[in-house]
Amino acid sequence: MLKEPHVGAPRSRVDGRAKVTGEAKYAAEFPAPGLAHGHVVSGAIARGRITGIDTTAACAVPGVLEVFTHENRPRTAWFDYKHRDEVAPPGSPFRPLYDETILYSGQPVALVVAEDSGTARHAASLVRVEYEAGAHETDLLRAREDAYVPPKRRSGISPPPKPRGDAVAALAEAPLRVEAEYRIATEHHNPMEMHATTVVWEGGGKLTVHDKIQGVLNSQGYICNVFGLSKEDVRVVSPFVGGAFGSGLRPQYQLFLAVMAALALKRSVRVVLTRDQMFTFSHRPETINQVALGAAADGMLRAIRHDAIGATSRFEDHQEVVVNWSGLLYHCDNVELGYKLAQLDIHTPADMRAPGAPLGVFALESAMDELADKAGIDPLELRLKNYAETDENEGKPYTSKELRAAYRLGAERFGWSRRSAAPRSMREGRELVGWGLASGVWEAQMQQTSARAVLTADGRLEVATATADIGTGTYTILAQIAADAFGLPMESVTVRIGDSSLPKSPIEGGSWTAASAGSAVQAACHAVRETLFRHARGAEGSPLGNADLDHVAFVDGRIVLAADPDRGIGLIEAMRAGGAERIEHEQTASPDKANQKRYSSYTHSAIFAEVRVDEELGVLRVTCIVTAVAAGKILNPKTARSQVIGGVVWGMGMALEEETLADHRLGRFMNHNLAEYHVPVNADVHDIDVIFVEEQDSRTSPIGVKGLGEIGIVGTAAAIANAIHHATGKRIRDLPITLDKLLERPPAERAR
Amino acid sequence: MNRFTYARPADLAGALREIARDPGARFIAGGTNLVDLMKYDVERPTRLVDVTRLPGLDAIEETAAGGLRIGALVSNTAIAYDARIGRRYPLLASAVLAGASPQLRNAASTGGNLLQRTRCYYFYDAATPCNKREPGSGCPAIGGVNRIHAILGTSEHCIATHPSDMCVALAALEAVVQVAGPGGERAIPFAEFHRLPGDHPERDTTLCQDEIITAVELPPEGFAEHHTYLKLRDRLSYAFALVSVAAALELDGGRIARARIALGGVAHKPWRMPEAEAALAGQPAEAASFALAADRLLAGAQGHGHNDFKIDLARRAILRALSQAAAGTPQSQTDKRIR
Ligand SMILES: Cc1cc2nc3c(=O)[nH]c(=O)nc-3n(C[C@H](O)[C@H](O)[C@H](O)COP(=O)(O)OP(=O)(O)OC[C@H]3O[C@@H](n4cnc5c(N)ncnc54)[C@H](O)[C@@H]3O)c2cc1C
Numbered sequence A: 001m002l003k004e005p006h007v008g009a010p011r012s013r014v015d016g017r018a019k020v021t022g023e024a025k026y027a028a029e030f031p032a033p034g035l036a037h038g039h040v041v042s043g044a045i046a047r048g049r050i051t052g053i054d055t056t057a058a059c060a061v062p063g064v065l066e067v068f069t070h071e072n073r074p075r076t077a078w079f080d081y082k083h084r085d086e087v088a089p090p091g092s093p094f095r096p097l098y099d100e101t102i103l104y105s106g107q108p109v110a111l112v113v114a115e116d117s118g119t120a121r122h123a124a125s126l127v128r129v130e131y132e133a134g135a136h137e138t139d140l141l142r143a144r145e146d147a148y149v150p151p152k153r154r155s156g157i158s159p160p161p162k163p164r165g166d167a168v169a170a171l172a173e174a175p176l177r178v179e180a181e182y183r184i185a186t187e188h189h190n191p192m193e194m195h196a197t198t199v200v201w202e203g204g205g206k207l208t209v210h211d212k213i214q215g216v217l218n219s220q221g222y223i224c225n226v227f228g229l230s231k232e233d234v235r236v237v238s239p240f241v242g243g244a245f246g247s248g249l250r251p252q253y254q255l256f257l258a259v260m261a262a263l264a265l266k267r268s269v270r271v272v273l274t275r276d277q278m279f280t281f282s283h284r285p286e287t288i289n290q291v292a293l294g295a296a297a298d299g300m301l302r303a304i305r306h307d308a309i310g311a312t313s314r315f316e317d318h319q320e321v322v323v324n325w326s327g328l329l330y331h332c333d334n335v336e337l338g339y340k341l342a343q344l345d346i347h348t349p350a351d352m353r354a355p356g357a358p359l360g361v362f363a364l365e366s367a368m369d370e371l372a373d374k375a376g377i378d379p380l381e382l383r384l385k386n387y388a389e390t391d392e393n394e395g396k397p398y399t400s401k402e403l404r405a406a407y408r409l410g411a412e413r414f415g416w417s418r419r420s421a422a423p424r425s426m427r428e429g430r431e432l433v434g435w436g437l438a439s440g441v442w443e444a445q446m447q448q449t450s451a452r453a454v455l456t457a458d459g460r461l462e463v464a465t466a467t468a469d470i471g472t473g474t475y476t477i478l479a480q481i482a483a484d485a486f487g488l489p490m491e492s493v494t495v496r497i498g499d500s501s502l503p504k505s506p507i508e509g510g511s512w513t514a515a516s517a518g519s520a521v522q523a524a525c526h527a528v529r530e531t532l533f534r535h536a537r538g539a540e541g542s543p544l545g546n547a548d549l550d551h552v553a554f555v556d557g558r559i560v561l562a563a564d565p566d567r568g569i570g571l572i573e574a575m576r577a578g579g580a581e582r583i584e585h586e587q588t589a590s591p592d593k594a595n596q597k598r599y600s601s602y603t604h605s606a607i608f609a610e611v612r613v614d615e616e617l618g619v620l621r622v623t624c625i626v627t628a629v630a631a632g633k634i635l636n637p638k639t640a641r642s643q644v645i646g647g648v649v650w651g652m653g654m655a656l657e658e659e660t661l662a663d664h665r666l667g668r669f670m671n672h673n674l675a676e677y678h679v680p681v682n683a684d685v686h687d688i689d690v691i692f693v694e695e696q697d698s699r700t701s702p703i704g705v706k707g708l709g710e711i712g713i714v715g716t717a718a719a720i721a722n723a724i725h726h727a728t729g730k731r732i733r734d735l736p737i738t739l740d741k742l743l744e745r746p747p748a749e750r751a752r
Numbered sequence B: 001m002n003r004f005t006y007a008r009p010a011d012l013a014g015a016l017r018e019i020a021r022d023p024g025a026r027f028i029a030g031g032t033n034l035v036d037l038m039k040y041d042v043e044r045p046t047r048l049v050d051v052t053r054l055p056g057l058d059a060i061e062e063t064a065a066g067g068l069r070i071g072a073l074v075s076n077t078a079i080a081y082d083a084r085i086g087r088r089y090p091l092l093a094s095a096v097l098a099g100a101s102p103q104l105r106n107a108a109s110t111g112g113n114l115l116q117r118t119r120c121y122y123f124y125d126a127a128t129p130c131n132k133r134e135p136g137s138g139c140p141a142i143g144g145v146n147r148i149h150a151i152l153g154t155s156e157h158c159i160a161t162h163p164s165d166m167c168v169a170l171a172a173l174e175a176v177v178q179v180a181g182p183g184g185e186r187a188i189p190f191a192e193f194h195r196l197p198g199d200h201p202e203r204d205t206t207l208c209q210d211e212i213i214t215a216v217e218l219p220p221e222g223f224a225e226h227h228t229y230l231k232l233r234d235r236l237s238y239a240f241a242l243v244s245v246a247a248a249l250e251l252d253g254g255r256i257a258r259a260r261i262a263l264g265g266v267a268h269k270p271w272r273m274p275e276a277e278a279a280l281a282g283q284p285a286e287a288a289s290f291a292l293a294a295d296r297l298l299a300g301a302q303g304h305g306h307n308d309f310k311i312d313l314a315r316r317a318i319l320r321a322l323s324q325a326a327a328g329t330p331q332s333q334t335d336k337r338i339r
């Protein structure tokens, strides 16, 4: 009997032990001889200029090595393009300590470097900055008047598709219409690990950089471009990342500051941001959606219009895919979608888990619920009725789409058929009970990635690629894929990632890592297998003499005949026979261009939510979530489930809690700590049931994987908001749905 | 964070000497609030006087009057799980459990809890003006982001709230704060311990800089039969109260003999109104009476924009809390369903 493969089986994280014992090192934990510590001084105003910086007191503190400001910072590259990282949107990237101009509140205005972190922090509090304030704007509700279509598109972000049919006319004629505005508040990234960089001065102009980043090559490229260094001299090593989900896609300002200081002082420097500084970059943009749906009396969609305005900074056009989902999820002949940006005096927003999708899908899926209500049709039936068999945005078939099965399986598990249709009709004790559902959708992608596999004569296998593991389980799935290629136990496999000296990989984002790095590792392993098989066949008296690679299996450290597993040869024996101490191959896996042209590829989900509301007091509990996910092959149901649960919990935060509150007079975010910026805690989270729907997909990636880092969050907020409407009859279109909104009298439309 | 010196006196007299020597000195107990504020450069003590090793302050003892005396160093957790408190003052145990997280409650002391400072966003952000942090600099919360701010007893200089849960219960129970200072010991009734902001929002309490809290004394009456602590917040745990109510009743048949109601999250101190409580005496323990009490308690309540909702919410919370207390079904702090 052939052993069950690791791929597809629930395996525990291979890096779990290292993480819980502290053996896993994060960016701020790498030691270096003579390490100096930098502390950032953050600016106080939203717009204007620095008229003076007094660093005398700070410099006088014993142990302070240097206070860097725009007045004394070393020269860096002149041109904007040199500061643009791999995922930068169009515009002029923010340059820390560049000049006296203040672009947003909380901007770094000085870096104090000292012998120890306490001294740096103390001295930083002594830096005095004088400003001349200019007029600023941080209120999207005012700035929306000046929204514009971004003139240059951000690479990798599809602009809205061209209109199809005539949505305006179809809407005017539609017997049923829903038109409403939906808003999502600004949300800030708050991974457990604060952003940090340790730059190790290796001497001879060489640097080793430990950065909190989702792509070591992105940091490496940025450093080399900005500081005019060569790639041979800069190695970025970040084996572990303590959460990121977008905040670590772009090099953040602490990287610039740490490298700048290390080069200037010719010694190792570490810069760690504080929790409140985590609120000075990397946020999901506040977004306003206007959605109009027109339908026939039976609920068939006739028209969809969806226009969104997202906030961005004054210096970069950050773009996300917010509205395209509305042309994709349902069959409809008349669709018009629009996406604009409005500039504020804030830092450039950043990608946050499924950037764009939860924003637009919240609006669309809330509107669909409103339509179901109007049409008197069950919300699930409405969705099935309007099911899109093809990608109507692009006029292409899907590589696979099992959303229908997801609806069915999710509904069964949840017990959706027992739902009583009318809002406010379900109650238990004091609490109103509400059931809501929504669909989720996210891109399934693969990116060109290279990997190396090395088999050594001691029977160990090492696979390596420059990608990152931000906690998603990349180490584990790569170990599974590699182990299966040779029939080895996972313990025989070492996975190396997060090092710029390893084979090239894109940033870890877009849910593409499993598909991309996984395919590359498999390709490299297969190349090693071929060489090994040649050795095996050549061995004296080899039972595989006449076989070819298709007729053998790799089982328990042996190569055996598939038809007769008793006959075979050990891996080590085969290597010895070939005189090989190690077999090493590097391979590059690329997406199939022809498939990409012909097909569209997305993951889907159906999310069912139950809420219980104490209406008198506005207290709400999300007591159950069932999410059925169709995402191609599931490499590891255990880590996959964790990914989806994490996404769902984040979606609960988006629905009910997360909001960075801005004081528009000061132009500043105010609740910049985890006591006042709320994310869900254990008490908020009840049952979350994750179902993986069978989905065969041979076109997205060679290993059948579509990716699922992000799908868990998409649609969750809408399902909860819809459940709240079912429970209370209140349609709340502004996220987060806090207690005060639940207490408000029924939906007095916002006057604006 | 500034530079400071550190002392760990061996006894109370030593602690008082240390604090008297330096007007910039501060006591430190669990450090869960003070250290945060130091990291944010809000508090910049020149000297920290660590009280955690002072003898005799970490016990819960019977008083001659028949109450309990809780030493200033008793941790919040120890209060929450003390059998005597659970039996005789369950309102207090419940309020303590409603606050913070287990880790914080393990570290937090009784004295420190009384003296924890407001969670006003501006107070915490040294880059903004704030009368409480820097007298005379202004109060940006008025007209700014004030969702968590006060609706009662505010002044034009400050609209901050006192964030403690424990103190709301202590106010309802009419505890007495025992303090020691250079001039000897004194007792401060709970209602007089915390201040309203008035013209001096920088002063949270009537305690002097050179005085130390030694204990909190509970009078014999604990309202163990009819009480509740109802806390409403932005998530089901680990969040400060938007509004909380400590309600304690003594019933005589279906009528109220005595009532205590303290509100949290609505003012610069736990909010009580003895007239409102007195007016409940003799009334039937039912919704109509509770509504009258709520009206009285909230008379003069004023919102500042984002926190307007608190007036309505406080009213609803008072009604619910009084009905919970009257029914003898106090709010559970583990099951998050509101009773
Ligand atoms: C994230 C977070 C969430 C929280 N949530 C809640 C909540 O929901 N509800 C709630 O009630 N609380 C909450 N807290 C606050 C917590 O209860 C207080 O921080 C704690 O009670 C303070 O006690 P401590 O011993 O750590 O005080 P410290 O931080 O040591 O001291 C606080 C102040 O008291 C002074 N002090 C301490 N002891 C004495 C003494 N014996 N005599 C004189 N002065 C003294 C100090 O000088 C200092 O000014 C929360 C705190 C945090 C950080």
Ligand code: SF4
Binding pocket: B118, B120, B121, B122, B123, B129, B130, B131, B132, B133, B138, B139, B140, B141, B142, B157, B158, B159, B160, B201
């Ligand atoms: S409310 Fe009080 S604490 Fe808050 S900013 Fe105003 S003065 Fe400061």
